[in-house]
Amino acid sequence: MLAAPPPTLLVIAKAPVPGRVKTRLTPAFTPGQAAGLAEAALADTLAALALVPAGRRLLVLDGEPGRWLPPGWEVVPQCAGGLDRRIAAAFAHAARLAPRAPALLVGMDTPQLDPAALAAPLSAAERPGADAWFGPAEDGGFWALGLARPEAGLAARLLHGVPMSTAGTGRRLLDRLASNGLAVRELPTLLDVDGPEDAARVAALAPGSRFAARLREFAPAPGPAR
Template identity: 45%
Template sequence: MRRYGAGAGVLSEIRCAPIPVTILVVAKAPVAGFAKTRLSPPLTPAQAARLAAAALLDTLDAVRDCPVVSRVVAFTGDLAGAECGGEIGDMLADFEVVPQRGSEFGVRLANAHADAARAGLPVLQIGMDTPQVSSRLLTDAARTLADGAGALLGPATDGGWWALGLTDPRAARLLAEVPMSTDRTGENTRSALQDSGFRVGFLPALTDVDHYADALHVATECTGRFATEVRAFGDQRVAR
């Protein structure tokens, strides 16, 4: 009897089993004039929205390729008037979609996390601003959460964060008290978690796409729709 071979087969099955984690994407409809407004100028509002759509589609692709138990999108906005609305709608069919709740961004993040945590699994929360994120990176993060990490924070190069993983859903309530969209959001989120007794691990830092210079940089780190859209702009004279 080849006990080693039998054991290897069991180990392979374990590795292929879905990871007991929920990946949560917080997103909004890429509508011209409402999405990625800091890209305009130099882009037109329609171009900025098209980049936002590409970023969202690439992000959903990466999440869809992760072997996790659950995938949730907390969504706001109307796809009827959005760039690539039909394609986004088709892709969302592969996700559980919940509406965002709350007026302040931090409150919406906290509520989205609470909604995703109803399945009773650890939650890895990301946004739609890092199209360079890979399924491998998300899968590694999900495995770390499943192995019992207290909290994971993915810092953004602008001082914010691009990912937050929590095994205890009660910790998400802290997000409602952290000022968002500042150059200290990441630091303040980490401090809030640690002050409440949570052990925080860190994921690699990524660049959020907030400004056109960010878009140019991020496009060099990915090969999907987002990079294609940025290259398509090329040296054309966009709006000033």
């Protein structure tokens, strides 16, 4: 029997450039602070996935890598088009690099991610019977999607035309997975960092993270006693 190939892990992200990332954190934070929080969230995400056993680790990036990029990651540019097509293209790229390996993609908005939440479900012992992995987000979207067979055609059928960043995105994607006859293993529900309230909640969930430390740097100083 052939050994189960290790998974390909993907992170889809924007380079943390002021004015281009985490714009919903403004005006509570300046564009520079929002970019700093995005950089910290991305660094936490990459560090977490570095602890998940994998054959390859791909950063699917909109923009240019910076000093925040740790070793061990291959950088792949995002394709043109909407997020649905960019995610599908990322899976297609993973399939070209490692055709027999499952692939799992996460975003950069969950710096509280526990590596064990991915390491166990993707392990060779727990993979049998799973065609896909789905990580729901509290806002109705998703923070992770994995495919046991990440072929380009399947990724396109699942993702093309799914409206992204809406309260119904996750349900639409689950419907696509079901209509394609895929057995789905659900991952824990996580909170995405979108607005300032989300940032505070996520920092409380992961107080030792880079994200929480950066948020503490940017928190307003207490006013004088009255």
